[in-house]
Amino acid sequence: MxxxxxxxxxxxxxxxxxxxxxxxxxxxxxxxxxxxxxxxxxxxxxxxxxxxxxxxxxxxxxxxxxxxxxxxxxxxxxxxxxxxxxxxxxxxxxxxxxxxxxxxxxxxxxxxxxxxxxxxxxxAGERTGQAVPFCRQDLKKLDAAWQGSPRLQQLRDLAFMHIAYSTLLRLSELSRLRVRDISRAADGRIILDVAWTKTIVQSGGIVKALSRQSSQRLTEWLIAAGLSGEPDAMIFCPVHRANCVTKPRLAPMSTPCLEEIFLRARNAVGVVARSRTNKGRYAGWSGHSARVGAAQDMARKGFSVAQIMQEGTWTRTETVMRYIRMVEAHKGAMIGLMEDDE
Incomplete structure (x- = not known):
């Protein structure tokens, strides 16, 4: 032995x-x-x-x-x-x-x-916990609060929340993005080259296209931080309290630091924490909130489960259905039968 x-x-x-x-x-x-x-x-x-x-x-x-x-x-x-x-x-x-x-x-x-x-x-009443959704309306409120801020931290946080919502990337995937991963379409909108995700590990990677507004917010942050000419720099890097980007900029931000962005965003728009939580978790926005909120918003707009799975690189239908179950609750066959009669 x-x-x-x-x-x-x-x-x-x-x-x-x-x-x-x-x-x-x-x-x-x-x-x-x-x-x-x-x-x-x-x-x-x-x-x-x-x-x-x-x-x-x-x-x-x-x-x-x-x-x-x-x-x-x-x-x-x-x-x-x-x-x-x-x-x-x-x-x-x-x-x-x-x-x-x-x-x-x-x-x-x-x-x-x-x-x-x-x-x-x-x-016994155990239920699977779920992150509090960060939805499109929340992003609009945050945009109104932080747009054009003189504080680099708020410009970075706003760009981060835009990208987190628009791409449905996980925290670890967002933290790995570098300036060299950015390219632009003919109309100036940003395209992100994501090398790999939790569920997609292949040489081709995936690409994520940003809306005009999200492209503008990311561009504003990169210009203000002086990162545009640094291809190896992380897109989201620490900001010193003296309102400047810290160096070196080559290491990803830690998960706790990224989680704090959601906390600051919640405070900025005045969202009240949940009084009832799942074993002390999910009182407010957390690292998964943008993924959950984006999935729910797509379900409300009538996008198919397959489309939502593709955007969030989910491999299990059950996961997506758990996220959107409250949205889909009133789309059931029995509700349709009852309300047609009414």
């Missing part, structure tokens, strides 16, 4: 045989095949699960169906959401597959306990 640590000094070592060790080493070597968020989640689940296995004298790798069943029930008793428990189960399965082992999830015992956990959660 050999002892290994999987690519993270925070992760506790666990024992395994040489064949599994070699396969895990290859898995770690190819970790760029997965998004950084997936890898972080995997390491977090491994830490939590390994500690539970050590404390309860259970097997971590390979994990038996009985042990996985007990582990998932432990997460439920600890108050974890059913979606979080499902993520743990999926990542444990992923680890076993890449170690060349049969995932314990294939057992009917595990399938039943997952179904049991989900059913209990729904009956």
């Amino acid at each position: 050999t002892e290994i640590t999987v690519a993270n000094p925070l992760l506790q070592p666990f024992s395994t045989n040489d064949d599994i060790s070699a396969r895990l080493a290859a898995f770690v070597r190819d970790r760029e095949a997965f998004s950084s968020n997936t890898w972080r989640q995997l390491l977090s689940v491994m830490r939590i699960c390994w500690r539970w296995a050590e404390e309860n004298r259970r097997s971590f790798l390979p994990m038996t169906p009985e042990d996985l069943r007990d582990y998932l029930l432990h997460l439920q008793s600890a108050g974890r959401a059913s979606s979080t428990i499902a993520t743990h189960a999926a990542l444990i399965s992923m680890l076993h597959r890449n170690a060349g082992l049969v995932p314990p999830n294939v057992s009917p015992d595990v399938f039943r306990v997952v179904k049991k956990i989900n059913r209990a959660a729904v009956i």
Whole structure:
């Protein structure tokens, strides 16, 4: 038996045989095949699960169906959401597959306990949280508040909110945009060359065209910040309190810094935070709000689910339907039947 640590000094070592060790080493070597968020989640689940296995004298790798069943029930008793428990189960399965082992999830015992956990959660009133939508009307109010501001931070934040809403890109995808990714159509409107997204990883990438107003707001920010002649600079970079862009400008802004833009936007237009939240989350606008709001606005305008999925690079219809379910509620067949009679 050999002892290994999987690519993270925070992760506790666990024992395994040489064949599994070699396969895990290859898995770690190819970790760029997965998004950084997936890898972080995997390491977090491994830490939590390994500690539970050590404390309860259970097997971590390979994990038996009985042990996985007990582990998932432990997460439920600890108050974890059913979606979080499902993520743990999926990542444990992923680890076993890449170690060349049969995932314990294939057992009917595990399938039943997952179904049991989900059913209990729904009956108890658990609901999947959803970001507060940032819609077109919100963008208009924000534009009126920040347009032509002498403060660089507000010009940057306004351009950011325009791009976030117009492109439906995720925070990580917005943070990677550089000045060299900008080109212009014949009428002057901006086209963004997005190298890759969470769900589209291919050499051609995707392109996102901006409206005239969004193109103007982005142009105003780039000129005011002096970024137009710096192709390697990030489009959205930090602004110093002295009202100048900080240097160097080559590193993406962090997720917390981008999240703060939504907070400032909410304060600027006077949106009141929700009194009822989902486990303390989604009281106000957050990093996903522009995607949700844009999807809902497209649904209100009658665009098809397929069109909305294409704009947001979603791969699962269920995700989009969850975002637009409140908009679509009054488009059902029964509502049509009742209101035709009325």
